[in-house]
Amino acid sequence: MDRTLLEIIVCPDCHGALEPVAEELVCAGCGLAYPVRDDIPVLLVDEARPTR
Known part of the structure; x- marks a missing residue:
């Protein structure tokens, strides 16, 4: 990225x-943690996962 x-x-x-x-x-x-799909960050809270 x-x-x-x-x-x-x-x-x-x-x-x-x-x-x-x-x-x-x-x-x-x-x-x-927000996913990155095809080098595009998906900055949607609903798509994020907690890491703590």
Whole structure:
């Protein structure tokens, strides 16, 4: 995933920073993991899974 894109997108739930982990983006704030499908982040809270 493009690093520039990662610098501007945030978690839609808590507005925390997102970090790439495997095929997901994990929020540093709330811990939700958002899927990445075909290099496109799916930033929908309903599609996220809790990691904590």
